[in-house]
Amino acid sequence: MAKLLPQVLKGFRVYLPEVMIPRQRMLRTIAEVFERFGFVPLDTPALEYAELLTGKYGDEGEGLLYRFADHGGRQIALRYDLTVPLARVMGGHPELPIPFKRYQIGPVWRAEKPGRGRFREFSQCDVDIVGSTSMVADFECLQVDAAVLRALGLERFRIRVNNRKLLDGILEHHGCTTPDRVVATLRAVDKLEKAGQEPVIALLVQEAGWDAAAAADLLQQLAGSTLDFPFTNPRLEEGRQELSQLFTLAARVGIEPYLGLDLTIARGLDYYTGTVFETFLTDLPGFGSVMSGGRYDGLVGLFRSQPLPAVGISLGVDRLLAGLTELGLLPPVRSTARVLLAVFGPETLGETLLVAAELRAAGIPTEVFPSEGGKLGKQYKYADQKGISVVGLVGPEEQTANTVKLKVLADQRELTVPRAALVSEVLGLLQG
């Protein structure tokens, strides 16, 4: 057969071990935090009936669906997010205990134009509480957000919180009440951080029917950081109370230092109905939000006779990974093994395998160079390439003396240790 080009589709990527090892450690830590709060894992298919996904993501989103006909002529599509599948599960499984607190980590597919940091296959990591209208649920999302980042070694971050009802109340004061105008207004406001004041005013005028003076007035109100306004209405009052409750609980539990009120946080998606928040790393300004979410009380009802309120967080797996890497909190790791056992030759192979078994039993991940011997230089080089710091060797002398020769690659130090002391010596070298 002719040789094949080892091509990867544009917008897709292979995760090599040096990325996968830290990525997997990060995801395990995240899952542990979710489970510490009692969230349970859920998994849903990659493929869905296309009609399940259409009409949920706006025209632009819908055009990005990987959609095709299967062998039976059914119109199917790769999932676009993890939220619509969750809503479907809630619809199909009335037996699930409510509130239902689940997390899901997995890839989603969108046929975006590939670009810097933008891929056609990327992982989402969602945690949601379905079935509670209480601010206790919203507050738990903020707690989980902070707990995840702290578990990953971050202390300098800010969760910027807002409320859609409060925004609605403010817009109502300005006479902006029709759904289309509200959506267009919130979408424009959501661009404030990235685009700046003037372009957003222009957008508000062009897309959302504001006059320039009122738009400037609005942006000034949103730039404040208190909940005091010179006007009020029931909608605004409701949002204000919800936010107050969140900040009161945060003060009580000690996560207030991580929170900030930010009236410009609107979140682009239409389906948010109350609390909305985004999370920024203080030491990476301009990096964008690493975790965001909010309350969406309408979506789950699409698949059920009874609506179900919901609030959740979506974590940007690859963005967070990039951030942690940039901040030096997730050093690259090329190997899962801490020790390589080189193989001297066939006559000492059996003993070498027994030494490996002993180290593994002591919890030390150990690799045996898969050969019956051969050049030791090549085997040492392999350890070095993989960043394995200790190489062990059982040659004929060591076998007779019941010892193992250990070499620390960093400083080329060599020592010969009795088998009885092997595990403690290796542990010492790995810590040292």
Add this chain to the structure above:
Amino acid sequence: MAKLLPQVLKGFRVYLPEVMIPRQRMLRTIAEVFERFGFVPLDTPALEYAELLTGKYGDEGEGLLYRFADHGGRQIALRYDLTVPLARVMGGHPELPIPFKRYQIGPVWRAEKPGRGRFREFSQCDVDIVGSTSMVADFECLQVDAAVLRALGLERFRIRVNNRKLLDGILEHHGCTTPDRVVATLRAVDKLEKAGQEPVIALLVQEAGWDAAAAADLLQQLAGSTLDFPFTNPRLEEGRQELSQLFTLAARVGIEPYLGLDLTIARGLDYYTGTVFETFLTDLPGFGSVMSGGRYDGLVGLFRSQPLPAVGISLGVDRLLAGLTELGLLPPVRSTARVLLAVFGPETLGETLLVAAELRAAGIPTEVFPSEGGKLGKQYKYADQKGISVVGLVGPEEQTANTVKLKVLADQRELTVPRAALVSEVLGLLQG
């Protein structure tokens, strides 16, 4: 919007928490064993250029590809296994250290006719050593196979080992040497366990050009369990030596009790070139192999100028999960939380959240019922539904006295403990 039917595509499934929790625990244990042997994780895209996947799985396999044109008109397909993507990665990344020992766990897609235990989306879990011709690599696969099952609590299993070269040598003795006849013969022999003697003889006659007497003779030779034959040839000798070496190493390292020679193990896939093995659970006869694999020295070369030998294992995630469940080794778990804190009312909510934080900090996964209070009966029922054994409550009395009321749902026992003793009391109840 009209209500939507919460439909899942036929042949696909949702993993609800009660399945996902034990499944995830199983996969974590498996990954830990892989890493203990120094295997590193790798991830590859779900979608590939279709031409990468065609011509690899036989006509039957190729018809099962989910194949379509993307937005740019490229012919693409969902991956069918994890082996071809590995071969592609080896071709595209000459910088990877050789030997390359990787594992990958993830879904693959095949448009099979759905049936009992047969799905269109299912997970594969592969571990491979690329770049070593040594039997040390083959032996490590057998070691990993046994170590995985033992880590999952299994002791009664048998890894049945054979060698394609040995089989080739035996077939050569019978004059069966053309590639087509060899492939057809091995495919027939591979069905022996499931189909029995007579149907396989019929297959050998019809599909592989044997006469019935020679076919019966062959099956009798394969039924033996020694490496002694009344004939020999270089190919047979090579296979015999490879197998001897494996069994010698196994005796030395103490995994011999888990191994058995079985000359009828052929493995259906064309690409195996040496060692082949399958793993059966002694207490589940007729259940089929839970881990299988072998050496395939030709495949990786399709994507490289230089060929690379390889040997690996594929683990049937869902079959193994079913087996462990049937044997009672993986009890169903419906909750990640061990404690539920019920909420008495708004006045004790803050204190309740502090109690939760304290339990979590002590490593006890704890859920807070997301409400500001309401019926306690409903909250206790929720704990019961989720299989959470201990419910804690801070009411006004407990708040004043700085205590927490604990209830053990199994026996309805109630006790009130001082906050200072909370963690140790809860740990005691959870162990008891």
